[in-house]
Amino acid sequence: MKFEEYRRFDAIGLADLVTRGEVTAAELLELAIARAEAVNPQLNGLIIPLYDMARKQATGPLSGPLAGVPMLVKDLFQEIGGAPSYQGNKARKASDVHAQRDSTLVARWKQGGLVPFGRTNTPEFGAKGITEPDSFGPARNPWNPDHTPGGSSGGSAAMVAAGVVPVAGANDGGGSIRIPAACCGLFGLKPGRGRTPWGPEFTEAMHGIAVNHVLTRSVRDSALLLDIAQGDERGSLFQIAPPKQAYALSAASRPGKLRIGFSTRSPLGTDVDPEAIRAVEKTVALLRDLGHEVIDAEPQMDAKQMCMDWLSVWFGQCAAEVDEVKAITGCGDEGFELDTLAIAAF
Structure with a gap:
């Protein structure tokens, strides 16, 4: 598969190709890495490559509705066990703070078959509508590198819009999914409070205003990712009722x-x-x-x-x-x- 073909598919489309044996998870990962290496020097959306970790996962057994699809994860609250966790902060970076374990959200993404291969740029603690941390420098918009991709999930937005991945982790307290989606021409949904997990390292952020989810190029990907991520977790502050039907089914219905x-x-x-x-x-x-x-x-x-x-x-x-x-x-x-x-x- 060439990149021109790869970028035409959303996550569901790529997973279907893997299921039918037309491409392997390892091949998709290498395409995503090659694209990241080509565009990231200009866009600065990917700040923590985790290529070896991802290659090990991609060559092992994979299952789930998005088995074999490469993704990127925002460097804020969405922890990957054994990987750096800097949150756009220079003190955490200087101390090389690492996560001890996967967050519940990342674990569910992996259980759904997704293969994370890096962490994306974010302003310090996600506190701005642009992505220009002193610790890593500004992320740029692939449509026009003189413009911002927005924030605080700007690194994720830049990488999805540039065709590196069809989906990347994001979170939103005051627009941090929706602003980058608008800046980069993507689909960005902020779910309701408690719909997606924060644990086990965190209980919630901004007293429940902030919510975890993703940035995607298609509505159906976002819906399926919400199905994969949603649900109660042990130790959460509260529980909410499950959806009446799968979000993927709702997205496909009139x-x-x-x-x-x-x-x-x-x-x-x-x-x-x-x-x-x-x-x-x-x-x-x-x-x-x-x-x-x-x-x-x-x-x-x-x-x-x-x-x-x-x-x-x-x-x-x-x-x-x-x-x-x-x-x-x-x-x-x-x-x-x-x-x-x-x-x-x-």
């Missing part, structure tokens, strides 16, 4: 006529870019053409208070991260970026 609300106004009363308004209006027209009822709706909320509440949670998370890293590494304030310290001190 939704019927929906009633959809939209707004092109900022709840804070700030200006909205005309390009963003045109994009929403184009989407509204498409949804109406598909037969849905689409209405102009204005959510009633105290937007200023909502923002202050969200920022309080975000800043508190940064403060907790700073304290934890100081305890782990013994570093002082020099182990952090200036804006992280400012946020933590707020």
Whole structure:
């Protein structure tokens, strides 16, 4: 298989080729590695290669609905046992902090057949909508390297958009899946609280606002990955009801006529870019053409208070991260970026 053929398939398509014996997991992995080596010097999305670890997995027995599909994992909370865990932080990098074991999420991905071969760039502690950590430098957008791929899952987005992998790990507290998806033309879903696991190293992040999932090029991949990842885990803070049917089945089903609300106004009363308004209006027209009822709706909320509440949670998370890293590494304030310290001190 050549790269031009490889990049045409999503994860489900590649897994089907492996199942039918048209390509092996090892061959797919080498194609992904070769593509990463070709584009990463410019894009800087892959910061921790784990090629040997992945090659060992790819040549062993694989099972699951995505058996043999290569993937990348965000270097934030999504731990790979025996691999570095830097979280975009220079003190963790200088101390070469490693994860002791796979997180539940990564273990479920592997059980689903996926083959992780590296970790992707993220801003320090995932606290920005861009990906430019001092510890690794900026990730760049494959559509235009002068532009950002967004954040905080920008490294993952850059690698998926560049055709390195069809799926990469991501998480989202304030847009960290959705912003990179928008910047790089990908599909990015933020699941509901508790739908995907955080353990065993973590209980949750941002008091439950942050959620783990992936960035993909196809909706059906994201749905299947949610099926693979979702479910209760031992020690979790709470349990939520399972979905009524598999997400992959829902994604493949016609939704019927929906009633959809939209707004092109900022709840804070700030200006909205005309390009963003045109994009929403184009989407509204498409949804109406598909037969849905689409209405102009204005959510009633105290937007200023909502923002202050969200920022309080975000800043508190940064403060907790700073304290934890100081305890782990013994570093002082020099182990952090200036804006992280400012946020933590707020």
